[in-house]
Each structure stands twice: as C-alpha cells, then as structure tokens.
Amino acid sequence: xxxxxxxxxxxxxxxxxxxxxxxxxxxxxxxxxxxxxxxxxxxxxxxxxxxxxxxxxxxxxxxxxxxxxxxxxxxxxxxxxxxxxxxxxxxxxxxxxxxxxxxxxxxxxxxxxxxxxxxxxxxxxxxxxxxxxxxxxxxxxxxxxxxxxxxxxxxxxxxxxxxxxxxxxxxxxxxxxxxxxxxxxxx
Amino acid sequence: xxxxxxxxxxxxxxxxxxxxxxxxxxxxxxxxxxxxxxxxxxxxxxxxxxxxxxxxxxxxxxxxxxxxxxxxxxxxxxxxxxxxxxxxxxxxxxxxxxxxxxxxxxxxxxxxxxxxxxxxxxxxxxxxxxxxxxxxxxxxxxxxxxxxxxxxxxxxxxxxxx
Numbered sequence: 001x002x003x004x005x006x007x008x009x010x011x012x013x014x015x016x017x018x019x020x021x022x023x024x025x026x027x028x029x030x031x032x033x034x035x036x037x038x039x040x041x042x043x044x045x046x047x048x049x050x051x052x053x054x055x056x057x058x059x060x061x062x063x064x065x066x067x068x069x070x071x072x073x074x075x076x077x078x079x080x081x082x083x084x085x086x087x088x089x090x091x092x093x094x095x096x097x098x099x100x101x102x103x104x105x106x107x108x109x110x111x112x113x114x115x116x117x118x119x120x121x122x123x124x125x126x127x128x129x130x131x132x133x134x135x136x137x138x139x140x141x142x143x144x145x146x147x148x149x150x151x152x153x154x155x156x157x158x159x160x161x162x163x164x165x166x167x168x169x170x171x172x173x174x175x176x177x178x179x180x181x182x183x184x185x186x187x
Numbered sequence: 188x189x190x191x192x193x194x195x196x197x198x199x200x201x202x203x204x205x206x207x208x209x210x211x212x213x214x215x216x217x218x219x220x221x222x223x224x225x226x227x228x229x230x231x232x233x234x235x236x237x238x239x240x241x242x243x244x245x246x247x248x249x250x251x252x253x254x255x256x257x258x259x260x261x262x263x264x265x266x267x268x269x270x271x272x273x274x275x276x277x278x279x280x281x282x283x284x285x286x287x288x289x290x291x292x293x294x295x296x297x298x299x300x301x302x303x304x305x306x307x308x309x310x311x312x313x314x315x316x317x318x319x320x321x322x323x324x325x326x327x328x329x330x331x332x333x334x335x336x337x338x339x340x341x342x343x344x345x346x347x348x349x
Contacts, residue, residue, distance in 0.1 A: 007256075009257075009288060013250050013254070015255055016250045017248070017250060019244055020244070020248070020249045021242075021244040024245045024249075025242045025243050025244060028243040029240070029243075034246070037243065037245075038245050038246065038249065041249055042247060042249055042252050042253050042256065045249065045253045046253060046256055046257065048286055049253075061330065117239070120236070121239050121240060121241045121341050122241075124236055124237055124239045124240040125240045125241055126238050127237075128237065139237065142202065143234070143237050143238060143240075144240070148204070149199070149202070149204050151236075160204075163202070164198065164199050167198050167199075167202065168195070168197075168198040170198075171198050171201075171230055171233065171234055172230075173230075173290075174215060174233050174234070174236075174237055174268060175229055175230055175233035175279060176231045177195070178236045178237075179233075181236055
C-alpha cells in the first residue's frame, strides 16, 4: 500500500488482485446486484489509489478499504431508494451471473446434494440480504471477511458494544429465518 | 450467572469475542442449564448456516478496467491529499483578494499624504509652478499645451543653454 501510494502501478495491481474478490463479495451482499457490485468495487479501488498518500501504515488496511466500500454501498442504496429498481440478483446468485461459490461447498458433490446446497445458499443469501443495512454490514464483515468486533466498529465508525448489539439482533433474525434448514445440519 | 445475562452474551460467545473469565462463566452455565444450552445450539446452528451464503467474486478481473480509468492519473501528493481539495483556485483567489486589499491600503495612504501636505503654494495662488515642467519658453508649443505662464518667462528673457 505504501508503494502504491508512491505511484507504483505494479504494487497497486497486486493490491487490486488480492482484494477484488472480498470487496466484490462484500458489496454484492449489500447491494444485491452483481453488475453494481463490480462497478462499486472499481470505484473503491480508484478511491484507494487517489487517497493512497493519506494512508498511514499504522492503520489496518482492510479497515480503511471496507470503510470506503461501506460508504459507497450505502450511497448506492440511498440512490436506489430514490430510484427504485429490481436488482437482478433477487433471482438468485446463479442467475446474477457471478462466480458464486458456497463458502463451505466441497468441490465435488452428488447432483442432489449440490441442488440442496444451492437452494440453501440462495435461502441464506436472501436471509442475509433481508437484514437491515447496518446489521447486514456487520454480518458480512464478521462472517465472511473475518473482521473482529473492534475492526467492524472502526469500519462503521461505531463501538464494539454497538457492533455486538447489531450482531446479536442479526443472529436472532437469521435464526428465525433459517429455522426450516437448521435440522439439516444436525448430526 | 443469570440466564438472561447468558442469553445476551451468546452472540459474542459464539464469535469468540468474550474475555476469558466471562467466556468460562458462560461455558459453566451452559453445562448446567438445558434451556440456555438449547438456545446456544439454535443460535450457533443458524450462524453456521450463514457461512453457506454464496461468495460472489467479480466475473472478470477488475484490474484492466481500473487501470483504464487510472490512465494518466497519479496519486495526489500528500499535501494535496491532506488538504482534500484542489488548492489552485483558492490560492489564486487569495492572491487576488490580498492584492486588492494592499492596493486599497496604498491608495488610502497616498491620498492621506496629499491631504496632509496640502496644495502647493503656487496652486494655492491659482497658478501652476512651472518648475515641475522645467523651463517653458514664451510662445513655445509647451506654453500653449500647458497653458501656464512661467513666472520667469513673464519677467525674464529666456536663458540660452549651452
């Protein structure tokens, strides 16, 4: 990141290639639209490049990166509220055309198991997308991107206690939404 | 530990965000309370299911598009980034305003100096002192243009310079 801040294109390219997957995934969970998630991801990296000299090496890069992504996603969602449209990905992740893959899906599975897993993945995706914005941000940052409560608080300009409250409410909502699937996971 | 306190901390417990002492207290409680243990299991199962949500990466590598948009662009220098805006229009405006203020100040001082000094004696007398213009020969073009009467010209013959 320090090299990118000095205008090193190769260093910046490595940074884009490393984080484009997580950033697009994060944005997709927030805006639920593959095309818009990719456009916003591009914009995230442009802003990172432009403000790279401001980056302080003592600050955690991912915190800074997700803060930019969060702000852009929230702006896009607000703009969409003013101009309501139906996101294509409401049809499901596969119909959206993205390179989707269940986080825990094995490479090879029987067709019926794969179908069941796809259905579950779609259901979970919808349940996550149905959460209020701030809960969704906290869930995606913690569950998919592995950020701690402290790091999420920094991204969201909040406190770890507030993040805890958000995640508690989100888990309760997800538990209710996913109740029909819960027994399948039991041994 | 009371059941309600345990229920409220289950989320952080599942995420491994509790300090050791509190985590051990919750573990002890869950081992002794079937109701809280069931609540913990349901929540943990649902949270594990969330990991089944599809991960969606970009359909194509984003770098070429990002690179194209960055064409000819360099990161802003640190001082520029620190300011957060393009300083040149502001600096130009500042220079203009400073120049205007200085100009007004200097003009004001000059006017006040003139007022303090008062008009020249010859001007007070209703005629211009021709020494400001040098010698004006009677009948010369300068006399016509300046429309002044040189005191010397009126009383003396013109000097012939060598």
